[in-house]
Amino acid sequence: MDAKLWEQVVVLHARVEHDLGRTLQRRHGIGLSEYRALSRLAVAPDGELRMQELADSIGLNQSSVSRLAVRLETDGLTRRDLCPKDRRGVYSVITDEGRTRLTEAGVTYAEALTTAMAKAAADPHLADVAAALGAIPVAV
Amino acid sequence: MDAKLWEQVVVLHARVEHDLGRTLQRRHGIGLSEYRALSRLAVAPDGELRMQELADSIGLNQSSVSRLAVRLETDGLTRRDLCPKDRRGVYSVITDEGRTRLTEAGVTYAEALTTAMAKAAADPHLADVAAALGAIPVAV
DNA sequence: ACATTGTTTGCTTGTGCATGCATAATCTGG
DNA sequence: CCAGATTATGCATGCACAAGCAAACAATGT
Numbered sequence: 612m613d614a615k616l617w618e619q620v621v622v623l624h625a626r627v628e629h630d631l632g633r634t635l636q637r638r639h640g641i642g643l644s645e646y647r648a649l650s651r652l653a654v655a656p657d658g659e660l661r662m663q664e665l666a667d668s669i670g671l672n673q674s675s676v677s678r679l680a681v682r683l684e685t686d687g688l689t690r691r692d693l694c695p696k697d698r699r700g701v702y703s704v705i706t707d708e709g710r711t712r713l714t715e716a717g718v719t720y721a722e723a724l725t726t727a728m729a730k731a732a733a734d735p736h737l738a739d740v741a742a743a744l745g746a747i748p749v750a751v
Numbered sequence: 752m753d754a755k756l757w758e759q760v761v762v763l764h765a766r767v768e769h770d771l772g773r774t775l776q777r778r779h780g781i782g783l784s785e786y787r788a789l790s791r792l793a794v795a796p797d798g799e800l801r802m803q804e805l806a807d808s809i810g811l812n813q814s815s816v817s818r819l820a821v822r823l824e825t826d827g828l829t830r831r832d833l834c835p836k837d838r839r840g841v842y843s844v845i846t847d848e849g850r851t852r853l854t855e856a857g858v859t860y861a862e863a864l865t866t867a868m869a870k871a872a873a874d875p876h877l878a879d880v881a882a883a884l885g886a887i888p889v890a891v
Numbered sequence: 892a893c894a895t896t897g898t899t900t901g902c903t904t905g906t907g908c909a910t911g912c913a914t915a916a917t918c919t920g921g
Numbered sequence: 922c923c924a925g926a927t928t929a930t931g932c933a934t935g936c937a938c939a940a941g942c943a944a945a946c947a948a949t950g951t
Contacts, residue, residue, distance in 0.1 A: 612868045612885050614861050617767075618787070620884065624764045625810030627757075629941090644905080647758070662932060670765030675906050677933055682905095699914045699931045721754050728752045740887065744760065745752050747883040769907090784939080802898060815940050817899055822939095839897045839948045 619740040623731050630727040631720065639716040641686070644671065644679050646720060649688060649713040652705035659692060659704040688712055759880040763871050770867040771860065779856040781826070784811065784819055786860060789828060789853040792845040799832060799844040828852055 632643040641649075647669040652658050660668070666676040680703045683689040688709035694700030705713075732741035772783045781789075787809040792798050800808070806816040820843045823829040828849035834840030845853070872881035 612864055614864055616884070616887060617864055618790075620760075620764065621768070621787075622808075622810040624760065628761070642905085647761075650758075663930095668762075670762040671905095672907060673932070674908080674934080678905080681933095694931095697915070697931080701932065717754075724752055724754055724757055743883070743887040744756070747756060747880065782939085803896095811939095812941055813898070814900080814942080818939075834897095837897080837949075841898065 616740065619737055623737050623740055623744075626731050626737075627724070627727040630730070631723050634719060634723040635716060638719050639712060641688075641712065641716060644669065644675075645683060645686075645688070646713070646716055648676070648679055648683060648703070649705060649709050650717070652689065652703060653710060653713055657704070658710075659702040661694070661700055661702060665703055683709070756880065759877055763877050763880055763884075766871050766877075767864070767867040770870070771863050774859060774863040775856060778859050779852060781828075781852065781856060784809065784815075785823060785826075785828070786853070786856055788816070788819055788823060788843070789845060789849050790857070792829065792843060793850060793853055797844070798850075799842040801834070801840055801842060805843055823849070 628643060635646055636642055639646075648665060651665060651668045652660055655664075662676050662680065663673055665680075666673045669676075671679070680689060680691070683703070684691060687706060689703050689705050692702040692704050694702055728741055728745070731737045732745075768783060775786055776782055779786075788805060791805060791808045792800055795804075802816050802820065803813055805820075806813045809816075811819070820829065820831065823843070824831065827846060829843050829845050832842040832844045834842055868881055868885065871877045872885075
């Protein structure tokens with residue numbers, strides 16, 4: 612990986628995430644991390660994940676996710692559940708309200724992502740990276 | 752741009768930046784933003800940029816860069832210079848010490864980037880994104 | 892005068908790190 | 922085997938800090 616290229620990825624990332632975060636916050640009252648946590652929980656079996664699993668899946672560290680879980684619980688979007696097999700473990704479980712919010716926000720997210728990428732692609736410094744990312748076949 | 756793909760980019764970005772930042776901090780005592788600012792200044796004409804230009808080039812806020820400039824000055828890596836044409840403006844100018852530090856850190860950076868990308872590519876969830884990024888021809 | 896542009900400053904917040912605490916898992920000598 | 926001690930794991934919390942936002946501030950231009 613070329614360093615110059617990575618710098619472009621970083622700037623692209625910053626701009627897109629910034630736009631995404633603002634839009635999500637304004638229209639649905641949740642931040643990017645909250646959205647990501649919900650989206651991971653929603654597709655997990657029984658809608659629940661251990662803290663560390665959640666952290667890995669969204670690229671945050673464990674302590675950040677601990678606090679993130681508190682915010683989500685406060686909003687009623689998730690709840691905590693004890694792990695029956697390992698009493699050290701805690702599950703974060705998405706609630707019905709969480710799924711509803713996620714569905715609503717998902718539409719906004721996809722739309723804002725498209726917009727943000729288009730905006731970034733308009734910048735000549737980022738055009739080629741944006742185009743290359745757009746050309747990657749969707750992975751499962 | 753597909754949303755799932757973007758999520759992978761985000762996680763990849765988080766992991767690589769994290770590794771990069773830690774390595775840079777440990778070996779050279781500067782953070783990622785500091786490194787980026789220096790690298791942009793180094794290639795700018797006369798080694799100087801306006802605050803806003805610097806902010807745009809590294810994907811940060813104006814105010815964040817203002818404080819970043821303070822940190823760099825404190826370390827003697829840059830200094831401030833007044834803009835003769837518009838006295839509202841301020842230049843951030845890289846010092847000799849700044850160039851030296853950048854050169855040293857640049858080696859670490861490139862090496863850590865390669866390592867971090869390889870590590871990320873080893874994760875099956877990120878392998879295809881990492882590969883696709885690696886396949887992008889280097890842009891100027 | 893007033894609007895505009897460029898930078899800085901006050902405040903808030905999310906994040907990482909180091910640490911602490913509780914619970915498992917493993918090792919040890921009998 | 923097994924009881925007790927040691928080490929490892931999972932999560933929560935105190936703290937420090939960089940980043941964003943909004944407002945203040947400074948200098949230009951109209």
